[in-house]
Amino acid sequence: MNRESLLLTDLYQLTMLQAYHRQGMNDTAVFEFFVRKLPEGRNFLVAAGLEQVLDYLEEARFSPEELQWLRDCGRFRADFVDSLRDWRFGGDVDALPEGTVFFADEPLLRVVAPLREAQLVETRIINLLQFQTMVASKAARCVLAAQDRLLVDFGLRRAHGAEAGLLSARASYLAGFGGTATVLAGMRWGVPLFGTMAHSYIQAHGSESGAFESFARSQPASSTLLIDTYDTEQGARKLLDLIPKLASQGCHIGAVRLDSGDLGEHARRVRAILDAGGAAQVRILASGNLDEYRIRDLLQGGAPIDGFGVGTRMNTSADKPYLDCAYKLQEYAGLPRRKRSEGKLTWPGRKQVWRRLDADGRLCGDVLSVAGDPSAQADLLLPVMRQGRRLGRPPGLALLRAHAGEQLRRLPEPLRRLEPVPAYPVVVAEALQALARTADRLTGYSA
Amino acid sequence: MNRESLLLTDLYQLTMLQAYHRQGMNDTAVFEFFVRKLPEGRNFLVAAGLEQVLDYLEEARFSPEELQWLRDCGRFRADFVDSLRDWRFGGDVDALPEGTVFFADEPLLRVVAPLREAQLVETRIINLLQFQTMVASKAARCVLAAQDRLLVDFGLRRAHGAEAGLLSARASYLAGFGGTATVLAGMRWGVPLFGTMAHSYIQAHGSESGAFESFARSQPASSTLLIDTYDTEQGARKLLDLIPKLASQGCHIGAVRLDSGDLGEHARRVRAILDAGGAAQVRILASGNLDEYRIRDLLQGGAPIDGFGVGTRMNTSADKPYLDCAYKLQEYAGLPRRKRSEGKLTWPGRKQVWRRLDADGRLCGDVLSVAGDPSAQADLLLPVMRQGRRLGRPPGLALLRAHAGEQLRRLPEPLRRLEPVPAYPVVVAEALQALARTADRLTGYSA
Numbered sequence: 036m037n038r039e040s041l042l043l044t045d046l047y048q049l050t051m052l053q054a055y056h057r058q059g060m061n062d063t064a065v066f067e068f069f070v071r072k073l074p075e076g077r078n079f080l081v082a083a084g085l086e087q088v089l090d091y092l093e094e095a096r097f098s099p100e101e102l103q104w105l106r107d108c109g110r111f112r113a114d115f116v117d118s119l120r121d122w123r124f125g126g127d128v129d130a131l132p133e134g135t136v137f138f139a140d141e142p143l144l145r146v147v148a149p150l151r152e153a154q155l156v157e158t159r160i161i162n163l164l165q166f167q168t169m170v171a172s173k174a175a176r177c178v179l180a181a182q183d184r185l186l187v188d189f190g191l192r193r194a195h196g197a198e199a200g201l202l203s204a205r206a207s208y209l210a211g212f213g214g215t216a217t218v219l220a221g222m223r224w225g226v227p228l229f230g231t232m233a234h235s236y237i238q239a240h241g242s243e244s245g246a247f248e249s250f251a252r253s254q255p256a257s258s259t260l261l262i263d264t265y266d267t268e269q270g271a272r273k274l275l276d277l278i279p280k281l282a283s284q285g286c287h288i289g290a291v292r293l294d295s296g297d298l299g300e301h302a303r304r305v306r307a308i309l310d311a312g313g314a315a316q317v318r319i320l321a322s323g324n325l326d327e328y329r330i331r332d333l334l335q336g337g338a339p340i341d342g343f344g345v346g347t348r349m350n351t352s353a354d355k356p357y358l359d360c361a362y363k364l365q366e367y368a369g370l371p372r373r374k375r376s377e378g379k380l381t382w383p384g385r386k387q388v389w390r391r392l393d394a395d396g397r398l399c400g401d402v403l404s405v406a407g408d409p410s411a412q413a414d415l416l417l418p419v420m421r422q423g424r425r426l427g428r429p430p431g432l433a434l435l436r437a438h439a440g441e442q443l444r445r446l447p448e449p450l451r452r453l454e455p456v457p458a459y460p461v462v463v464a465e466a467l468q469a470l471a472r473t474a475d476r477l478t479g480y481s482a
Numbered sequence: 483m484n485r486e487s488l489l490l491t492d493l494y495q496l497t498m499l500q501a502y503h504r505q506g507m508n509d510t511a512v513f514e515f516f517v518r519k520l521p522e523g524r525n526f527l528v529a530a531g532l533e534q535v536l537d538y539l540e541e542a543r544f545s546p547e548e549l550q551w552l553r554d555c556g557r558f559r560a561d562f563v564d565s566l567r568d569w570r571f572g573g574d575v576d577a578l579p580e581g582t583v584f585f586a587d588e589p590l591l592r593v594v595a596p597l598r599e600a601q602l603v604e605t606r607i608i609n610l611l612q613f614q615t616m617v618a619s620k621a622a623r624c625v626l627a628a629q630d631r632l633l634v635d636f637g638l639r640r641a642h643g644a645e646a647g648l649l650s651a652r653a654s655y656l657a658g659f660g661g662t663a664t665v666l667a668g669m670r671w672g673v674p675l676f677g678t679m680a681h682s683y684i685q686a687h688g689s690e691s692g693a694f695e696s697f698a699r700s701q702p703a704s705s706t707l708l709i710d711t712y713d714t715e716q717g718a719r720k721l722l723d724l725i726p727k728l729a730s731q732g733c734h735i736g737a738v739r740l741d742s743g744d745l746g747e748h749a750r751r752v753r754a755i756l757d758a759g760g761a762a763q764v765r766i767l768a769s770g771n772l773d774e775y776r777i778r779d780l781l782q783g784g785a786p787i788d789g790f791g792v793g794t795r796m797n798t799s800a801d802k803p804y805l806d807c808a809y810k811l812q813e814y815a816g817l818p819r820r821k822r823s824e825g826k827l828t829w830p831g832r833k834q835v836w837r838r839l840d841a842d843g844r845l846c847g848d849v850l851s852v853a854g855d856p857s858a859q860a861d862l863l864l865p866v867m868r869q870g871r872r873l874g875r876p877p878g879l880a881l882l883r884a885h886a887g888e889q890l891r892r893l894p895e896p897l898r899r900l901e902p903v904p905a906y907p908v909v910v911a912e913a914l915q916a917l918a919r920t921a922d923r924l925t926g927y928s929a
Binding site for chain 2 (some may be wrong): 042101111161198199231234253357363379
């Protein structure tokens, strides 16, 4: 997929670069990525995607074929294309650690680099950060709703392409899912893998019982059988009849999966059938159009479900499939900048976030200020890259997942609800307000 | 992105393959991909993604590293992993040409192959077909709403990852967009490229006029200037003041872009300013949270907008970010199969679709039947791959786009509306109904 291709960008990045090249403009620029407004119905967001951004910044190059294409496409001057031959990102990055909870207007990432470097990477930085952050945030809501039940990402097939499938396995695991069905995410990041069987397996066999038996033999240690292909409760009874015979052959049934109909009602009936037949150890997994609301409703209704396969609605963030986010120029050549477009006013300068915790260690209010504010407490944005090189090795997904879990535990009770609650308080410090006035004066808008 | 990695799949595909391998099951299987139900608010869908599916089927292999990982992961037996070493897809594919309009239950694609080949490719086939079909269908609605105005895909940054951005540029162009901002889509498929400038360009300059001037000089033939960074109408007036000077230097302003506030109202004011100042030739482009509904409303309100940059809401299909679609086993070892799960009943066997046109050449009803039905008229699904090899070269995007345009012209008036209308008639032929009864008898469900 040309993940590191610098042509995976908007044409205007190259057009602007050519104009900057012509003018010799390349002073230090500061860009920040942030979310303007939380999507309706989200009380918090979870930062994710930084590792892929840093990979990109370290590895992004123009290939010889791409340079040739740029030369030949009729839009760019040869001297400009030549200037791209040794293009490298050599700037600094500060960011929230992945898994950190954050709110509107708080920067997730700050890039400080020569203008042409900081500008060219805009499109892909947004593309990577908005997607994983959106998925991790949606997945975190499922985690809160599931009350420690197992959650597994089943969403690759309806994710928006290959990368979306792969990265949503990563982002949902980071947010607290137990694992994924996507094999490549297991190979690449060690995300735990879970899998059951498809309806086609049952259908390819002459009988449902025959299919159950052959599958269990193929996975003697523990298998999960799909029992709803024809009739869920009949499927449960057929399985029950097989269990003694299979057990005598050393084949153990770990769980059944329900994938259609009223999942809560089927789970109750199947649980009753299994328990009455002495198969209380067989767990029940449910899947099919699940999201945080349906998980909560099933559990509130007392459905005896031990785990959930959650796909499409989680990894497309189906109710809110995008974030109102931006990567904006906040300072150029030492002077603060801000955009004043209607409804899109931004806070200028290099910013930092500090967080207050209450006596129980729960979040009770953030401060947004300028970096270096003398009233600063512990900075939430940390240095992660200097002069184009990572500071230290990537922390690894297990560590990030533990951090995200800690963050979710620190959420105050109202923010943990699935329903919208009043916004978490983020106060803009006086130092930042003063800087905004300065920026407006510089562009002639002293409001 | 390991586009052709066979590990970009669900774990259960490999688990099932191992069970089939153990049993020696590998008779001919027939799978079909179809949409169960059109998303609410969609009156038709546009098929897209076939070219990428055929690329995948031709190129998919297990790499030595992947085989080693499978051997080491503790889930698979060595003899099974060895059997994957020379895995190739060697089956047959029939499909609707990309750009074809279709409806619920009508197969887009039929795979006929040995069971283990047809099964393993399920996940990625769904992943590729559902995404591009969803985007092409959403983009087609924008095309109908835009009444021949220029539409440009601006959505890479908020697409779900790299592949989603790239493929949505392809799918929206196929559906009738004029082009994209995504450079790599231009390089790869020749999609026409469009670009303007970002707010950061304006902000990096000391003054807005200075930014306009330097950008126009860098693109003398024609440039598009973003005029809403501080105040839209002031921006238009500043530009007007510059036009004579720039023209005397051979620099031409092609268009202005509006990206915030009430786009219709700003377009009217800006048009009036430009016209009064003798700049009637400068066109107005609008962008920002656009979709088919906002485009229609702007044009119905008489907004003098010549073109639209449409991003996020189109290429995430934001109101309906997934399709209720499936890739289902319809026949195995010569016998028809169907799934009977609640709410998920499918039509068995190898199917075909025929379409009736009225005297004006407009669609007036489809027939869904079995392939080879003697009452057949022209088949909509055509052979595209035999024994794992494409039949002929890919048709090229220009041809597919022309086909899609022809299909949209053939839509009857009600289906062209953005509002939901009664479903287009798709009749199930007697031959298919008889086959369904046979399939039910075979699995003991003679309803």
